[in-house]
Amino acid sequence: MNIPFLGNRHKKSDAPVLPADREGVAELLSECDLLRSQAAREGVRLDDSVTSLEALDQLLPRWRDDAEILPWLGNDAGLYLGTVIVRTVPGAYWGFQPGGQPVVRLASGREFDVVEAGHEWAANGVPELSQLYAEVAEA
Numbered sequence: 001m002n003i004p005f006l007g008n009r010h011k012k013s014d015a016p017v018l019p020a021d022r023e024g025v026a027e028l029l030s031e032c033d034l035l036r037s038q039a040a041r042e043g044v045r046l047d048d049s050v051t052s053l054e055a056l057d058q059l060l061p062r063w064r065d066d067a068e069i070l071p072w073l074g075n076d077a078g079l080y081l082g083t084v085i086v087r088t089v090p091g092a093y094w095g096f097q098p099g100g101q102p103v104v105r106l107a108s109g110r111e112f113d114v115v116e117a118g119h120e121w122a123a124n125g126v127p128e129l130s131q132l133y134a135e136v137a138e139a
Contacts, residue, residue: 035076078118
């Protein structure tokens with residue numbers, strides 16, 4: 001519906017996240033409650049470090065038997081991977097694709113769809129989160 005005096009209110013904005021807002025976005029996307037609780041049950045503490053990604057890669061994938069939890073866990077795994085990248089790779093920050101999907105943007109301009117990667121990891125175990133991190137950190 002296009003009503004001229006209202007303007008184009010329903011159009012999604014592709015505006016970048018301003019640096020002042022990046023901390024708030026990073027904090028929100030780092031919650032990953034489901035992944036953190038699953039990891040804690042297995043004795044893995046997620047401290048936003050590369051070693052915690054390696055520990056996640058070693059977990060037995062019991063969630064794969066639960067079709068209801070699998071997509072949520074994959075989403076959290078991707079957001080957690082993104083959190084580690086944003087907190088440890090210089091110049092990396094959160095951005096959003098036009099549809100609202102969070103992505104990690106690197107100082108080089110490269111964009112990395114961490115949520116898609118998290119879903120692949122949760123469903124198949126490959127590529128490993130620590131391997132993905134290494135690839136992104138080298139870019």
